[in-house]
Amino acid sequence: MKKTWMSLLALSVCGSALAAGQTGLDAKATAVIKRDFREKGIAKVERVNQDEVQATCTKYLDHPPHAVQDKLEKQQAATIKYPADGKLMGDWKAGEKLAQSGRGMTWSDKAEDPVGGNCYNCHQLSPKEIAYGTIGPSLAHFGRNRGNTPEMQKYVYGRIYNAKAFNLCTNMPRFGHVGALTETQIRDLVALLLDPESVVNKDEPAKK
Amino acid sequence: MKTSRMLLALTLAAPLSVFAADEDRSAEEIAKYREMISDGNPAELDEMRGEEVWKTPAGSNKATLEKCDLGKGPGVVKGAYAELPRYFPDTKRVQDLESRLLTCMTTLQGIPEADIVKAPFSTEKKKSDIEAVVAYVAGQSRGMKMAVSLKHPKAKEAYEIGKRIFYYRAGPYDFACATCHSENGRRIRLQDLPNLTTNIGAQRTYTVWPAYRVSQGLFRSFQWRLNDCFRQQRFPEPVYGSELTVALTMFLAANANDAKYDGPGLKR
Amino acid sequence: MVNLERRQALKTGGALGLWGLFLSLGLVPQGAQAEWNKPLFSAKTMNEALDGLGAILPASSEAIALTVPEIAENGAVVPVSVTSTLPDTTRIMVFVDKNPNVLAADFSFPAGTEGFVTTRVKMGQTAQVIVLVKADGKLYRAAREVKVTQGGCGG
């Protein structure tokens, strides 16, 4: 499943022959990206510089070779900082509030504004919420279906902290790794998914 | 690591079907809502205003835009939008509608480019003239077939660069345009996300932009659309009319070829 | 052609102040509708509005077709369409029960105009759209709930 630019171009919807060399175009595109963005608010131009994960996923169109993937996933896993006191579940109500908020880190947000979890943008969580995205899998009844063992808590905490440790080119951001969410906030989100009292684990979906 | 992979598999195998009916129902109702508001698009008011701006002398040259060449000859507005972006020999650049309007406003009217670029988009307080002209020009291609040419090597190059920009992952959330727009049937909250890597996805989307945005009560140009996507990607701001924005527009516009242009549209 | 007419209208309007002109020529009909009904538009609840109308909550009528979306993607624009087949429909009032001021719009129909109107209203949250229709001197009602949803990406 090694997809590269070359194969993408072959699949290209406009599929005509290459006008210039492959590396030439890559270099040009990168130069354009580095040149044509301007700092605005908290969004500095440095944000367009890629780290190794981003560069790898871009290069392989999110399907890197297994060896590369494994190596980088291990690297990412090593970045996960679990709470020192070992407490992984917080307040699911605070988590739900956080999950509803799509704010944070855009140039129209202020540095001091609270960052949201953005969860509903991509996932179904509470079966009662109509406005949820489908970029990520449904997480409704997540804890009800899986329990909330210490292992499960650790998995969920780690996954929110740095999803790239589990699936290198996942769409999901690395909320803890990049400092978007704090330890307390991630705990609250773990509770949202795993606490039996959480809205995620209550309520049947609405009947048609 | 093994355990996590297994858990991941479990996560993905969650009982989606239980909720599917609910999701369909909401989608159906939202579709009905959109249908109900599709008549009476306030973008028509911006088209009217844009025509006035087009015909009103401005800048140090006290000239109108009526001699502006959008690719089909000076002053020809009809059908121009359906063929943009395109390569322009006079500027030796590929230009979309907005970067081309910048050229016309600076050369014909003598308006300094910096004056336009610093506030190209409408705000609640002040409506943008260039966005109104966009509404007018785009409206003059309504019903026409999208026919963006990639024959010129520079046009083809712009397309290829645009494609690379589309897949470029960066920023604090590791997003690319492709994160949201390269799979079928996805939504962000309740908003459908078109798959812009397919002809049908690009066609459905590109042909209804520029558009009146209901949530903002303002008409929005395609450059604005890209600008706001980058904002939500947590990127810095793309320069108005830059090669970056034109290349990305070229990628999307050419992917929309052969579809009937149906804008300006009405969006959430 | 439309444009030409529009420009003409624009000129006339600018020179004379059209509303003033209409008033002075007696073109704006006098009576209940001639002046903006401030008390009714200030009503904060349906009960206050009904008090203002000197009415109790009227019975709902099958002869009123109220079309609203079940879910509104955006509360800023909620399409509302009302068709009354009640004979001699003279007035349609559109309310949103949870808005800060419940009355959104009040339409009056002279003889010859159909008891029909389509418009768009704002809704701050999920609420009932309630229409009161006056026909042959009596009030009738129709109501439907509209769910207002959240936008993506933090709005």
Add this chain to the structure above:
Amino acid sequence: MGSPMKIRAAVKDGVTEVKVLMQHDMETGLRKDAAGAVIPAWFITELTAKHNGRVVLEAQFGTAVSKNPYLVFRFKGGAKGDKVTVSWKDNKDDSRSDEVEIAEKA
């Protein structure tokens, strides 16, 4: 003076349908600007539509009518070429009037 409206009027089977798009902010008076100051209410309060000078619709709006208001109504009669005039006035005493000729509906 307000900005131009877009009006369409078309007759079919003896009934004229009029569609009006008005350009107006319809500010509620409840919103705050970026600096936290309340944006004052500014909205269309009254509207009158006439066919060849005869009133065919009167409306009063509150602040809950959407920005750039849209209105559709129908009256009996009206012939191709007849004039339909729509006029509005807002709470700041601004006003606007536009006119179209009735077209034949396909």
